[in-house]
Amino acid sequence: MKRIHCWIYLLLAIVGLSACQGKKEGGTRTISVTIEPQRYFAEKIAGDLFQINCVTPAGQSPETYDPTPQQMVQISQSQAYFRIGEIGFEQAWMKNLQSQNPDMVVFDLSEGMKLIKNEEEAHEEGEAHHHHHHGSVDPHIWTSISGARVIAQNTCQAFIKLDPENQEIYRAGYQRLIEEIDSTEAEMKQLLQPLAGAAFIIYHPTLTYFAREFGLKQLCIELDGKEPSPAQLKQLLETATQSGAKVVFVQQEFDQKNAELIAKETGCRLVTINPLSYNWHDEMIRLATILAGKDGQAD
Structure with missing residues (x-):
């Protein structure tokens, strides 16, 4: 900071x-x-x-x-x-x-x-992996x-x-x-229920609560608020490949270099999202639609 x-x-x-x-x-x-x-x-x-x-x-x-x-x-x-x-x-x-x-x-x-605490790896509920950000708790509620x-x-x-x-x-x-x-939740459930247990990759751990709520697994590129080391990047690539993740999310606020590398190595789609968008409803539906592969751009 x-x-x-x-x-x-x-x-x-x-x-x-x-x-x-x-x-x-x-x-x-x-x-x-x-x-x-x-x-x-x-x-x-x-x-x-x-x-x-x-x-x-x-x-x-x-x-x-x-x-x-x-x-x-x-x-x-x-x-x-x-x-x-x-x-x-x-x-x-x-x-x-x-x-x-x-x-x-x-x-x-x-x-x-x-609230989800930083030290929690969230393995018990299976909703996230390697999530971390500055502070004692995840603030992205x-x-x-x-x-x-x-x-x-x-x-x-x-x-x-x-x-x-x-x-x-x-x-x-x-x-x-x-x-x-309530209507946003109903639409998202319809899109995401078939994906229970599925993984996605993201640079900054913004979607920890989202993942917990819909039974998804979040794999984060950023570790302890920093770029991953070569060894950590290699481990993440192995985990991402084994998870069957299909999407790598990036945000305009963060560097995209490692996200682009992981997308290339795993064959995942690289998609820019904006969880900080003013249009909360539209962005939440867009997230679910992308993960469900129904945004018209999936392979």
Whole structure:
């Protein structure tokens, strides 16, 4: 994770002085979130009652992202911050953001979720292999149906606490979102049930919860947040070949070199995905469709 430079801390002190003023004078109530899928859920529930500021830009990794000075000002003008849980950006910045913006309420949207710990190899449930990322737990809860429900519920409750006068609007938006999540689950189950136990390869272990939920096996190229050594790469190639995996997933935020090598050596399709997409429903269905080989591009 990149170092946080001293000049940024100085900026935070300056921003903190104007934070309260920005919140009082702003006509539109604003909350900040870490990633785009959170913005999707929040806007489904709150409509136009709140402006949703997403900190991590498209194409950037929320594991290592450092906010710009302009973003620090935007965060300081937020009534609340909805954190996804324990992703790298939040671990590096959250304490400082709270200390510089004491009036900003922070809600943890992972509260109530059965989290997967890093040290778990998940062999007991057979849903993942070599999954790891920075922090003590896997933060990618939005890539599962159960995680989406937890996020939706916590988001709704947060809006009600911030604005109890409009709680019926938030409850109605939440109910519509839950219906969408339910229909997404039904469509994904239809696509993925025949694949129970099947494996897929991915560079960064973003789909651990997804794999656990649908009985799949995730094989990760990235190990301990780093590129694999030649020996580890050789072992992964052997495991991938034995697993019968047909797809290697890559994300634009990460290097594709080793993923391309593994795809070539195993004969797997190399497919770019975007779990950080704002369009949560579309991306979840796309994942299931690709794994099921029904996206029109399978061999």
